[in-house]
Amino acid sequence: MSDILVVEDEAIIRTALKRLLERHHYQVAEAGSVSEACERHNLDNFDLIISDLRLPGEPGTELIRRAANTPVLIMTSYASLRSAVDSMKLGAVDYIAKPFDHDEMVETVQRIIASGSARKQQAAAPEQPAAKQAPQAIPDEDIRKQMGIIGGCDTMLTLFKRIRKVAPTDSTVLIQGESGTGKELVARAMHEQSQRAKAPLISVNCAAIPETLIESELFGHEKGSFTGATSNRTGLVEAADGGTLFLDEIGELPLEAQARLLRVLQEGEIRRVGSVQSQKVDVRLVAATHRDLKTMARQGLFREDLYYRLNVIELRLPPLRERGRDVMLIAEALLQRAADNMNMEGLHFSKDAEQAILAYSWPGNVRELENAIERSAILCDHNEITADLLGIELDAEIERASEAANALQTMQHDVTPGQEPAEDLSLEDYFQHFVLEHQDHMTETQLAHKLGISRKCLWERRQRLGIPRKKTAST
Template identity: 45%
Template sequence: MHSIMIISPDNSPLRESEKWLSRYGFHVNTSNSLEQANRYYELTEFNLLLIDQESINQLENTKKELPSTPNRIVLDTKPSLTTGINSMAQGAVYYLPLPTDSETLLKHVVNALEQNDHPDFAPDPTPQVYFSNTEKEETITLGTPGSGIIGQCPPMLELFKDIKKIATTEATTLIRGESGTGKELVAKAIHNASLRKHNQIVSINCAAIPENLIESELFGHEKGAFTGATAAHDGLIKTADKGTLFLDEIGELPLEAQARLLRVLQEGEVRRVGATEYKKVSIRLIAATHRDLFDMVRKGLFREDLYYRLYVMELLLPPLRDRGDDISMIAKVLLEKTCQKHNKPAYHYNRAFDKAIRSHRWPGNVRELENAIERAVILSPAEKVEAANLKLASQLSDNSTKNVTSPPKIDDQALTGTTLDDYFKHFVLSHQHKMTETQLAHSLGISRKSLWERRQKLEIPKKVTTEK
């Protein structure tokens, strides 16, 4: 029987795993802190430690070092890239977010114990970091609710065929589509159907990492390479070795980082910031963007050589407004999930609700649809989900004044081939004379603050009012 030690505060979500791990036949002990565990137990006698990152933080605050321990999995309620890399450097086998579902944690517990029992036969003893708890193997047919990607319209069926073909290769793939169309889901579907599926997929949103940190996070850095670099660590490209690297919003990558990435793709080598030597890596790169990269190349904002390295295989995701009956299919699944999330009774998907959803253009795509349905579930009475509680822009404008009409439809022909920024600007300029800022933000599926920031970025003037 394998013995496991759980080290976490009493209020940690990790404590919930004690009972079901015991039911699976593991011998489980618990401690409130590393200091307590060391005082009452010989940790080297345990096959595996499950440690809440908060317990490690408490130990570091006392300026004591992490004791020599067997295999350990670190779990964190506030997961971050830097903490994950540091945990691996200190010997963690896996770094997982909290809360993590029992199926995911059990899989990693078993893997860690197998590596401990048979170190010579471990398929990949390299410590692995996971930044989400959704990396499950794709065993369900694409397009069905269980697969994570829902759709049966012709463009989506063609997309699924291409995913299956691309997944069997090592080809670099560029995924293009508007924000909220599900580009990361497509990347995971490719990874889960590939030969690399037993290794990790590391997903990075290039727009979410500050420009001065992006090179360090991607490529790693040496100790003292810059102010604050108190220890050397591998970057996320090295973490993705033998697996898949997904770079979302790659158009936001600075030019210097683009040059470094090109070296990784051409030579299969990565060099830390401040280092002189290269290290070999084997990654499969999948990139995504909502921007027109070729236009960025013309403007000198994106490297032409990197563009052609990325443009080996391309997948185009259709916007939600062009997916016909898929809209209703997705809405039904989201309604069911949202009811479960908020402990609401299962609402019947009624005709009025469907009509309101099908008549909206969904500039924010599936992400906007998900937000709208969550609003409706929260605001509706127990007996019926009401279409009015979707709070869509057309509904808001209809109810504001008698003189305000529903937003006119935008000419698809006029927007063919434009970027999301072009669409955003066109939508705001076309509707701001009859809608408030709140209504515009609701329609676009974003906050008022985001709308203001996008106005500044795209230099969209506000409507002009005159005094009488």
């Protein structure tokens, strides 16, 4: 059982985090400040320290210096994001934004502790003679372990080989795949297996930053460049200098910010907002999206020149529904993890559960599968997970698909004057045609009803096909 120290001055947050970690079978100690943590505990006895950035007295970054042998995870509010980047430069192992998502926190903690255990084992292993040292090439098996992705289908084997070849280079990489397929895991693995591994990996979710702040956040700003700019600020691109910049959901980047990013890729330099001076940066860019950037470029929603600059190396992560028997291998591994976390022996799937797992399309991919297994492991009796505990609505999914097909068949004959006939369109072609045609005057609920699908299904298909919602559309 791993030991974790939580340093947070707000008792409610500290208690909630302590309970969350204890539910996942970590031993948790707590403190309200840096001084209290140092007085009450030996910091070297912990496997991980989780600390708020802003604390009474000394800041949380002081723990990085005082606990030189223990990784420190910094928690920060959105407004302090740039300070968190500075924390990583001081030696923090990672940062996480508050309010944090519980699943994200647990995944981050698991990854940091697992990485620390691997380093300790490597340090304890006897050094190999020089003549017997392994070659510099990264074995596919090591890449799989690094990513935490299980897979033996042809598509995944090809992906592992590509990552092995691409990781040591400085080439720009575009990772494409649906939500929940593990795009950030791939980006992190590539960074940790590159020549830049000792420099920062700065991860930015472009969809999470307000459009009015995105340029300032990415490229920094000068004092007085806009209202509220009371001092010079370092941008996230500049903070990644010497390391890797991972831009998740890059399809959400506004066009003006896209132009600035293009300059980074073409010239290797940035210009802060409000500045007339450019400065050089050495950054490897890894971008990810679940949207079709090529289609967006044709629609004028994404710069075509930036798309081709990004698409030097393209890695496609297949959804679970295209990975055959891999889904069962992943399910077994997730079940074993759940069993270990809950100290349950003999936890297993029933035959009907296995059939349901293989039959379901898993629109949320590995994330949805993991949540279903964790939930069913908690609720199961006699250590057997049955299909009903998984919460998979196979009948509802089939019914929605049938309704959508019927709606298509009906609406293909419902052509208004001036509309092109839809008889030659596939279901997805018609979906895209219909949504773009009607979203200005129909709500999301009306669109979903007309198409014969749920609002959730409508949202998922928008994401998969790269169809943005109109800003003026009412929901």
